[in-house]
Amino acid sequence: MKTFGGPVLFLDRADINTDEIIPAKYLTEITKEDLKPYILEDLKLPGFDPKGPKTKAARVIVSRGNFGCGSSREHAPWVFEVNGITAVIAESFARIFRQNMFNCGMAAIELPKADLDQIFSHSNDDDAAMTLDIEAQTLTMSGGGKQKTFKFEISQFDKALVLAGGWVDYADKKY
Template sequence: MKEFKGNVLFLDRSDINTDEIIPAKYLTEIEKAAMKPHLLEDLQLDGFHPKADIKEKAVIVTQDNFGCGSSREHAPWALEENGIYVVIASSFARIFRQNMFNCGMLAIELSKDRINTIFKEFGKSNVQIAVDVETSVIMIQSKDQTKKIEFQISEFDRALIKTGGWVEYADKHY
């Protein structure tokens, strides 16, 4: 099972689509690793600099409808290649969300109010998040404060996470 903890990349925008996560021109790559340097390179967000801001981040906190657009698996793969195994948002595009779980990664949905509170309380500081998949608890920690937030995922999605993704789950159960 992957580690679901690390430094947070705050992306305060809704509707970040799969073309912004990994531009379509890189979809012909045959190695996942080839996508690594191109994660979020086309994302338009004031003050965001992909090369500098993604470095050493393991968790994304964002707004509504993350992963909208086409249904490519490449978007979670590009995140995974950069060591980002957790995305926390108020909503996800359905196929993107399932692709995350199929890759053994976490797509955690929290209420819009809760996401806005996280941005307000933590969005301007260096923050670490640790997610306990067993207890469905997110621990957010900055220099000045710690916050515990509970979340929900289905038992099937939890099983996908614990086995490392769909392929590993299928190998184990079928």
């Protein structure tokens, strides 16, 4: 079974759009793997380096509200998938982006602002990591010698998609 979690990349901003996740000029690439080097290339945040070690090591992204807004392209979740990102945690998601994450077998987890604020308190911890238990609907944030577990809600269908590895694998098993 797929493991969800690992080192965290903190993107402390709302309204990160799909053009910032994967610029439109790369949408003509032939394979998902061809998208890999362009992850978050156009995202502008103080101190953020899309080619830096934190981006390359990340397996979980933590952000603010309305993550994945903009175009409804599937390329945005795909660039996360080929870079080993297994989950995005945010206060809210653009509806189509969120469903595309589940369809690709990745977790798009919504948490209240207060929980996100606690998670963001680890943004300067070099050892910040998160583990997700999709079955139990919990995530555990650790870093700086501290650890805290949070509950999250996910529909039974979206949970089934994630646990199956995405829509295609789910359909293969069900139909």
